[in-house]
Amino acid sequence: AQKITQTQPGMFVQEKEAVTLDCTYDTSDQSYGLFWYKQPSSGEMIFLIYQGSYDEQNATEGRYSLNFQKARKSANLVISASQLGDSAMYFCAMRGSNFGNEKLTFGTGTRLTIIP
Amino acid sequence: DGGITQSPKYLFRKEGQNVTLSCEQNLNHDAMYWYRQDPGQGLRLIYYSQIVNDFQKGDIAEGYSVSREKKESFPLTVTSAQKNPTAFYLCASSITRGQPQHFGDGTRLSIL
Numbered sequence: 374a375q376k377i378t379q380t381q382p383g384m385f386v387q388e389k390e391a392v393t394l395d396c397t398y399d400t401s402d403q404s405y406g407l408f409w410y411k412q413p414s415s416g417e418m419i420f421l422i423y424q425g426s427y428d429e430q431n432a433t434e435g436r437y438s439l440n441f442q443k444a445r446k447s448a449n450l451v452i453s454a455s456q457l458g459d460s461a462m463y464f465c466a467m468r469g470s471n472f473g474n475e476k477l478t479f480g481t482g483t484r485l486t487i488i489p
Numbered sequence: 490d491g492g493i494t495q496s497p498k499y500l501f502r503k504e505g506q507n508v509t510l511s512c513e514q515n516l517n518h519d520a521m522y523w524y525r526q527d528p529g530q531g532l533r534l535i536y537y538s539q540i541v542n543d544f545q546k547g548d549i550a551e552g553y554s555v556s557r558e559k560k561e562s563f564p565l566t567v568t569s570a571q572k573n574p575t576a577f578y579l580c581a582s583s584i585t586r587g588q589p590q591h592f593g594d595g596t597r598l599s600i601l
Contacts (some may be wrong), residue, residue: 377531408509408589408590410592411570414575415594416579416594416595416597417592417593417594418579418592419592420589420590420592421589423589452518460537464531464593466531466532466533475532476522476537476547477522477532477590479524479531479532479533480530480531481529481530482529482531
């Protein structure tokens with residue numbers, strides 16, 4: 374069974390500061406994928422970044438980067454130079470290695486609020 | 490533009506009534522998914538489908554049913570057997586193997 378743990382229910386960060394959202398995972402699969410999604414108050418889920426378990430380098434997408442520490446089973450999201458529009462719920466999710474089965478297991482999320 | 494369309498945006502159900510949530514995608518994705526989100530919670534998988542005419546139960550399938558007669562469409566029926574249907578329902582799709590899932594804007598279901 375797969376499990377995602379997000380231990381920060383809410384965070385408040387000053388605009389323009391960097392922020393790290395924590396995510397730890399548990400799986401017995403050798404091959405897996407980790408995703409981060411953003412959910413604004415309107416409800417849609419927006420894909421941010423992906424890290425494969427065999428990727429040697431940490432993933433980056435613009436202001437988003439994923440701090441992947443495989444031995445510690447952590448996949449923290451780092452947002453540089455935060456903006457007011459970054460205020461939202463953020464979910465970490467995992468996909469297992471079962472071929473053809475792309476279903477995701479989600480954490481409970483972190484509500485990020487950017488303060489002007 | 491390509492994307493996933495969920496309708497309606499808001500839906501109300503009477504006691505003992507079945508309701509169907511629509512999900513259509515024009516991304517030519519093989520796989521489609523239905524998730525349920527309760528307040529303050531992450532998403533939980535209800536059903537998923539890898540190909541047309543095939544689907545599998547997710548973690549919380551009881552009280553729900555789906556069909557996949559066309560690649561573009563994956564409707565979800567919330568039956569009267571689902572005793573606590575009030576939630577936010579999200580549909581997603583993906584190309585199989587390694588690509589991120591793309592989500593619709595969701596349907597918010599409430600009980601009258």
